[in-house]
Each structure stands twice: as C-alpha cells, then as structure tokens.
Amino acid sequence: MGGFLPRGDDRGDHRSWFHESAQHLGGVKVPCPKAKISAFEQHGLFTMTHAPLIIVSTRVMPHEIGGVCVKAVQNIFPDFFIENVPGEEQFPVIRETVELTCEGLAPDRLLELLAEQRILDTALDAMSLNLQATSTSFLISRQAAMSRKVAFVLDTERTIGGIIEVMLESEDLVDWLQEATWHPGRREIPRTVGDELSMRSDGSVTEWFDGKGRSTIQTDD
Secondary structure (H helix, E strand, O other), X not given: OOOOXXXXXXXXXXXXXXXXXXXXXXXXXXXXXXXXXXXXXXXXXXXXXXXXXXXXXXXXXXXOOHHHHHHHHHOOOOOOOOOOOOOOOOOOOOOOOEEXXXXXXXXXXXXXXXXXXXXXXXXXXXXXXXXXXXXXXXXEEHHHHHOOOOOEEOOOOOOOOOEEEEEEEOOOHHHHHHHHOOOHHHHOOOOOXXXXXXXXXXXOOOOOEOOOOOEOOOOOO
C-alpha cells in the first residue's frame, strides 16, 4: 500500500503545540520531528489515495499524569510528539487542564491495529459518522490505547480514562477511508461510506439477518 503518510510536501511540516481554549488551556509551541517513510508505502501492493492531514489531541486533566497520557496516544500514533509534557504534581494540584495537540501524523499504526483487531468495517463507519465534505473527526478510548487497542467512543458517551480526538482533512477523504479500511471480505460484501450497512449515529449496528435468520444483505452471485 502506498501513500499512508501525509503528502510529500507535508512531511516537513510536522507540527506540535499546546492548544488554548475557553477552558484556559496553557502551553507553548514546540519543535517537531519529520515523518518517516511509511512501511505500508514500501510494500507497493497498490496505489493508495493520498493520506489526509491527521490532527490528534488529548486532554490532560489536573489529576492525570501527562507522560502516561502521551504514552497512550503514542501506542496508536507513535509520532505524537510533545516536548513539554505536564508531570505528576503533589496535592493540591494547581495546574489546569491542558490539551496536547499534534498535527501531520502518520496513520500506519492505527490501520495496523484496526486490521489486527478485525474491526475495519466498524472503523469505516465510526470514522465517517461526522464526515462533512473534506473533513471528519472521531474519538477513541485512551484507556484502551494504553493496552494498544483501538476502541471507538461516541460523542455522547462518557468514558473512563480520557479520550483521544482524531481529525482528518483531505479533498479525497471518502476514497481514502474506503481504501484504508479495505479487506478481502468486501469482494463479496462491498462497503462504502454511508451505505445501508453503516453503523447508526447512536452506535447501533445494522443487522445482517432478520429475526427468522434470513439474510438482509443482497450480494451479486
């Protein structure tokens, strides 16, 4: 597979910063490493649509240890680089919530984990739920990431251990999502963004069989 990294002209623009919001999140801009050539890109199995710009962020609450939070994110996005990570403080903690954000990351490890966990169809649905033209965003559990697992979280869910927010931006985003989550099973049961088999907005799945065990999926013989 090729193109699992930002476009060639983006590889040197790998930025990382602390993001300020209405919650008075603080921090400083830090230097960033250059993204490496993707292992997927070296395989050359087929030409992929250019990968989107990927922006990843997570919030470190006053009671949380910044290094632990960053390590969880790095289990999914190894090039998530933050220079000034909030450390562990003694009670009472006076530090406020800090949002750590890194832009221009590679999706290689994320896609590897999705394939290993065999949740590529779920990933296609979850990553496209908030799709708007050329951008989308989704949440994954930071607690699951600690165990090198990907667990998608709905916007309306409350989850223990924090979340990781991922934003994707690309003119060819729909094509990339479908290609990046492709697996051999789609030769028999094709999937596309927003099709009749897609996960619903509340997270419920579309059943493949009705109450009498009859298939609800139409395939071409």
